[in-house]
Amino acid sequence: MKSATNPQKEMEKQHKNPVENLIAEKYKYGFVTDIDSDIAPKGLNEDIVRFISAKKNEPSWLLSWRLKAFRLWQTMSEPSWAKLNYAKIDYQDAHYYAAPKVKPDIKSLDQIDPKIRQTYDKLGIPLHEQQQLAGVAVDAVFDSVSVATTFREELAKAGVIFCSISEAVQKYSEIVQKYLGTVVPYSDNFYATLNSAVFTDGSFVYIPPGVRCPMELSTYFRINAAKTGQFERTLIVADRNSYVSYLEGCTAPMRDEHQLHAAVVELVALDEAEIKYSTVQNWYPGDEQGRGGIYNFVTKRGACRGFRSKISWTQVETGSAITWKYPSCILQGDESVGKFYSIALTNHFQQADTGTKMIHLGKKTRSTIISKGISAGKAQNTYRGLVRIQPGADQARNFTQCDSLLIGNMCGAHTIPYIENRNKQSYTEHEATTSKISEEQLFYCQQRGLSAEDAVSLIVNGFCRQVLQELPMEFAVEAQKLLGISLEGSVG
Amino acid sequence: MTNIVLDIQNLHVMRDGKKILDGLNLSITEGSLDAIMGPNGSGKSTLSYVIAGHPNYQVTQGTISYLGQNLLNMSVDERARAGIFLGFQYPIEIPGVSISHFLRLIYNSRSRQLGEKEVDSFTFLKKLKELRLQLGISEDMMSRSLNAGFSGGEKKKLEMLQMVLLRPTIAILDEADSGLDIDALKIVASTINQQRQQSKSIVLITHYKRLLTYTVPDKIHIMSKGKIVKTGNQDLALQLEEKGYDKVIKAPIAGSV
Numbered sequence: 001m002k003s004a005t006n007p008q009k010e011m012e013k014q015h016k017n018p019v020e021n022l023i024a025e026k027y028k029y030g031f032v033t034d035i036d037s038d039i040a041p042k043g044l045n046e047d048i049v050r051f052i053s054a055k056k057n058e059p060s061w062l063l064s065w066r067l068k069a070f071r072l073w074q075t076m077s078e079p080s081w082a083k084l085n086y087a088k089i090d091y092q093d094a095h096y097y098a099a100p101k102v103k104p105d106i107k108s109l110d111q112i113d114p115k116i117r118q119t120y121d122k123l124g125i126p127l128h129e130q131q132q133l134a135g136v137a138v139d140a141v142f143d144s145v146s147v148a149t150t151f152r153e154e155l156a157k158a159g160v161i162f163c164s165i166s167e168a169v170q171k172y173s174e175i176v177q178k179y180l181g182t183v184v185p186y187s188d189n190f191y192a193t194l195n196s197a198v199f200t201d202g203s204f205v206y207i208p209p210g211v212r213c214p215m216e217l218s219t220y221f222r223i224n225a226a227k228t229g230q231f232e233r234t235l236i237v238a239d240r241n242s243y244v245s246y247l248e249g250c251t252a253p254m255r256d257e258h259q260l261h262a263a264v265v266e267l268v269a270l271d272e273a274e275i276k277y278s279t280v281q282n283w284y285p286g287d288e289q290g291r292g293g294i295y296n297f298v299t300k301r302g303a304c305r306g307f308r309s310k311i312s313w314t315q316v317e318t319g320s321a322i323t324w325k326y327p328s329c330i331l332q333g334d335e336s337v338g339k340f341y342s343i344a345l346t347n348h349f350q351q352a353d354t355g356t357k358m359i360h361l362g363k364k365t366r367s368t369i370i371s372k373g374i375s376a377g378k379a380q381n382t383y384r385g386l387v388r389i390q391p392g393a394d395q396a397r398n399f400t401q402c403d404s405l406l407i408g409n410m411c412g413a414h415t416i417p418y419i420e421n422r423n424k425q426s427y428t429e430h431e432a433t434t435s436k437i438s439e440e441q442l443f444y445c446q447q448r449g450l451s452a453e454d455a456v457s458l459i460v461n462g463f464c465r466q467v468l469q470e471l472p473m474e475f476a477v478e479a480q481k482l483l484g485i486s487l488e489g490s491v492g
Numbered sequence: 493m494t495n496i497v498l499d500i501q502n503l504h505v506m507r508d509g510k511k512i513l514d515g516l517n518l519s520i521t522e523g524s525l526d527a528i529m530g531p532n533g534s535g536k537s538t539l540s541y542v543i544a545g546h547p548n549y550q551v552t553q554g555t556i557s558y559l560g561q562n563l564l565n566m567s568v569d570e571r572a573r574a575g576i577f578l579g580f581q582y583p584i585e586i587p588g589v590s591i592s593h594f595l596r597l598i599y600n601s602r603s604r605q606l607g608e609k610e611v612d613s614f615t616f617l618k619k620l621k622e623l624r625l626q627l628g629i630s631e632d633m634m635s636r637s638l639n640a641g642f643s644g645g646e647k648k649k650l651e652m653l654q655m656v657l658l659r660p661t662i663a664i665l666d667e668a669d670s671g672l673d674i675d676a677l678k679i680v681a682s683t684i685n686q687q688r689q690q691s692k693s694i695v696l697i698t699h700y701k702r703l704l705t706y707t708v709p710d711k712i713h714i715m716s717k718g719k720i721v722k723t724g725n726q727d728l729a730l731q732l733e734e735k736g737y738d739k740v741i742k743a744p745i746a747g748s749v
């Protein structure tokens with residue numbers, strides 16, 4: 001009934017009906033691709049680590065590095081300081097290697113298994129070069145293995161290396177060995193150590209001195225196989241005075257059990273180099289009852305090693321049942337700049353504990369943190385950030401702004417900033433707000449003819465504007481749509 | 493006989509357990525300009541909210557029909573798309589939502605309803621510029637956030653701009669004249685007159701006869717304690733200015749219904 005004589009029902013009608021319509025198109029990436037895959041037996045032990053390394057024909061330095069990590073990991077325990085609640089993960093109950101049975105040496109994109117290619121087509125990421133969006137090169141990672149990298153020749157002309165990390169280990173072993181684990185050491189934390197032992201693939205980028213990468217680089221991660229963990233490792237090195245913009249997207253099928261994703265991303269920027277790293281994370285979030293969904297425990301860190309180097313992290317996190325993620329910058333070079341722009345949206349039973357660390361070591365280093373957290377349903381959303389200014393970081397500056405938006409009365413937003421300033425010449429600024437989408441804002445938009453769903457989506461996009469405008473154009477459009485879809489069932 | 497656009501019969505409304513409208517009757521005919529005047533707290537804004545379908549008001553008795561349909565069965569956005577516009581006494585701020593984006597969104601949503609095709613952004617910007625100049629709204633306002641940090645007068649002009657874009661069948665303007673400078677007041681009056689020429693109905697809630705000298709209403713209604721207690725012509729506004737509500741409401745005068 002829609003009568004204004006019953007305000008309760010009136011609200012329900014206005015808010016729920018458009019929502020119900022949307023449910024049909026809920027998580028549209030939740031399909032499974034039926035392909036033959038090469039899969040390791042369940043469980044984790046030294047033999048599995050050796051198996052992975054052998055499958056990839058790795059040099060011995062890498063195998064011993066993996067083994068060191070694995071031995072250390074066995075002595076470590078899962079961190080419990082995050083504001084996250086979940087049943088204990090049984091690390092023996094997953095496969096640590098799953099790869100589509102590909103022809104051993106893919107020379108052209110036409111040789112990719114058509115089913116995998118169809119998967120990417122369905123996801124809106126065509127792997128045929130003639131259909132590509134101009135100006136975006138893609139590396140597609142399917143379960144544990146990179147299946148295609150596009151626009152290689154054009155990039156090679158510019159001297160840019162963009163390939164899977166497995167390939168880089170074979171072809172550019174020296175560069176990989178020089179940088180791997182220097183930003184996130186194998187001993188860094190429980191998940192990063194696990195990743196160091198069992199990582200299967202990921203992307204590798206090297207931009208030579210003075211080169212501005214001629215196109216956006218992008219990696220698209222897809223988990224397909226059941227009961228597998230995904231552990232990618234990405235390494236991006238921007239040599240002196242170079243520039244690269246890198247995009248990362250992720251989806252997974254809908255499954256009732258939780259799946260673990262523990263990636264590591266390392267960025268290195270040398271003198272006057274700039275890396276822009278953007279993520280739209282849309283792993284399967286689980287259903288409305290909190291069944292299934294990806295556990296996303298990710299370590300991302302960038303080192304601004306050079307003078308005036310710059311690293312910016314922009315993330316839109318709408319997926320995953322659990323997100324544990326703190327993309328960070330170590331500002332070593334004098335006058336280096338770190339930025340973190342984040343939108344974290346949680347709905348239903350999703351939980352996110354995310355933020356950043358900005359470690360100021362060099363003089364006149366600057367960092368900016370803009371975080372927008374949106375919670376709906378029964379979700380919990382925590383911003384956790386550390387700004388540390390070391391004694392030698394004269395005249396360093398930080399600006400932090402954390403805004404939270406609540407939709408409904410059953411969700412939570414938390415802001416936990418740690419500020420450690422050990423230099424008297426440096427200063428930090430922190431602003432935080434928490435607001436709700438007001439009934440009056442909704443009413444105003446609806447009075448102009450917008451449906452409740454469109455109104456919420458408009459208001460949320462407005463709230464996120466500062467971050468959305470940092471994303472490359474196509475990604476921004478995609479992200480805005482995603483925010484709308486992720487909020488379904490959130491008003492009422 | 494003239495067509496009745498909006499017909500309100502014996503309307504009783506509560507909010508948070510308090511009775512605010514108490515047996516209100518009001519009929520609005522096609523193309524007419526009706527002014528509603530009344531003391532602070534008499535329920536004028538409440539009436540406009542109830543017509544628009546605000547979820548926090550409870551209609552406990554009475555009917556509202558709009559072009560023969562039961563309005564109370566329609567949601568807020570259905571009413572809006574069907575041609576009911578409310579100019580807010582206090583327009584709501586929405587941070588981060590750019591005005592031009594918002595205006596195009598609502599314009600196209602109304603166009604779809606009217607069976608017209610949506611316009612591309614170039615055509616829309618041309619149209620917007622024309623209206624903006626008519627209403628004396630500066631270009632840089634268009635890229636700012638909706639109503640955020642606007643002066644009272646700027647907000648009211650933006651409400652008028654939205655009204656024109658939405659081409660409503662009936663517009664209820666709640667104190668469209670408050671906070672306006674003389675020039676802006678004339679612009680608002682001429683915008684209202686244009687709407688009348690297109691046979692749109694306007695209900696003007698106001699405290700002052702000032703606006704009514706630039707756009708002369710067909711009827712003036714006086715509201716008190718949740719109902720319409722007197723209806724008359726332009727004279728009524730003059731008498732109010734001279735004598736105040738108390739005397740006018742009590743005195744039986746010529747021209748009243």
Ligand SMILES: Nc1ncnc2c1ncn2[C@@H]1O[C@H](COP(=O)(O)OP(=O)(O)OP(=O)(O)O)[C@@H](O)[C@H]1O
Pocket residue numbers: 507508510512530531532533534535536537538539581
């Ligand atoms: N939530 C509420 N709870 C109780 N009373 C309310 C509530 N909201 C409004 N009212 C009362 O309803 C009455 C009518 O308010 P309304 O805003 O409609 O008056 P108005 O005629 O528009 O006044 P003004 O000329 O000052 O704009 C007022 O007495 C107001 O205090």
Ligand SMILES: [Mg+2]
Pocket residue numbers: 536537538581666
């Ligand atoms: Mg009022």
